[in-house]
Amino acid sequence: MTEPVLLYEVKNEIAYITLNRPDKLNTFNNELVYTLKDTWDRFEQDPEAKVAILSGSGKAFSAGVDVTDAKSYPSVGDKTTSDKEHLKYNYLETYSESHQAYPANGITIFKPIVGAVHGYVLGLGYNLAIKCCDITIAADNAIFGFPEPKIGTPIYPMEYLPYLPFKISMQLMLLTWKGGRMINAQRAHALGLVNEVVPHEKLMEEATTWAEMFKIVPPLYIKAIKYGHYKATEDRLKVNEREYFKYILPQVISEDRQEGLRAFTEKREPKFHGK
Numbered sequence: 001m002t003e004p005v006l007l008y009e010v011k012n013e014i015a016y017i018t019l020n021r022p023d024k025l026n027t028f029n030n031e032l033v034y035t036l037k038d039t040w041d042r043f044e045q046d047p048e049a050k051v052a053i054l055s056g057s058g059k060a061f062s063a064g065v066d067v068t069d070a071k072s073y074p075s076v077g078d079k080t081t082s083d084k085e086h087l088k089y090n091y092l093e094t095y096s097e098s099h100q101a102y103p104a105n106g107i108t109i110f111k112p113i114v115g116a117v118h119g120y121v122l123g124l125g126y127n128l129a130i131k132c133c134d135i136t137i138a139a140d141n142a143i144f145g146f147p148e149p150k151i152g153t154p155i156y157p158m159e160y161l162p163y164l165p166f167k168i169s170m171q172l173m174l175l176t177w178k179g180g181r182m183i184n185a186q187r188a189h190a191l192g193l194v195n196e197v198v199p200h201e202k203l204m205e206e207a208t209t210w211a212e213m214f215k216i217v218p219p220l221y222i223k224a225i226k227y228g229h230y231k232a233t234e235d236r237l238k239v240n241e242r243e244y245f246k247y248i249l250p251q252v253i254s255e256d257r258q259e260g261l262r263a264f265t266e267k268r269e270p271k272f273h274g275k
Contacts, residue, residue: 005032007057008039014211015049022058027066028124033101040103044111051214053207054133055116056125064123064147065098098124102132106230110223112214116207117142118200130163130193131233134226137207139200142185144193145176164191 007018017039019026026032043052056062101124103109115133117125121144129136130144164172168183168191176182185197198206214222251257255275263270 004035005029006035006039008042010046010048013048013050013215014208015043015046015052017043017052017054019054019056019062021066022056024066025060025063025120026056026058026125027063028098028101029066030097033098036101040109044109049111050219051112051114051211053114053116053204053211054128055204055207056118058119060119060125061115061117061121061129061142062125063120064125101128105132105134106227106234110226111219112211112217112222112226114207114211114214116203117194118203119143121145122147135210136194137196137198137203137210138185138188138194139203140185140197141200142188142194142197143182144172144184144188145182146173147176149174163193 003020005019005021007016007020009016017036019032019036021027021029021032028036043049103113105113112135113133115129115136116139117129117136118139118141121129121138121142123146126144126146163169171181172183183191183193185194188194189197195210196206256270256272259272260270
């Protein structure tokens, strides 16, 4: 049987969420993106779970987006002109799908998340580990960076966020793909990107220790702190993206829209059903 791309298990009020594509260095295809998206909601609503630990199986936490998967990483090189225009006007839909893997911290996700990362922590994996986990524990073999510039992967012109000094942020986003320019676990700790660095064999033990500490903090207090912190770092682009996927895209692909178009061309009154 095919292994699930993501594992979810609750033990002692801790939800262990594990990326599970070890043969692909836990890179994200659409299946993993949307499975993780649904899992965040599952975790938030799970009465048995007070805190989550996000980790990856195999040799890496995550090496980012799976660029070998056509559905996850569309190419316009062989598209017709009209197809290219369609992609241009649906940029959010085409290139932001991977962002659906991020928890909506401070918006719908208020329970604490501890990241336990090792090996490659790149691109989308970096964002999950650093920007999406409330606390991040790194193994001493963790390597952080962005491979996007090496292959020209399109990314949004993100507003600078106070996770790093400006010059180090520029290095991370532009040059870490080049040998020796990635940030190791010790450097990440010195820069305040992670909370603790431990030997790889102690990673889950340390992450569990931190998760246990969250269990005695009042949930409403955690909710207030998460809301304040993430609201302060949310830029307009992320708001636009979230609103597009939550409100606009469902309308674009809805049955009502198709019915409206058919009714218009057939010169009749449409019959809408809210679907």
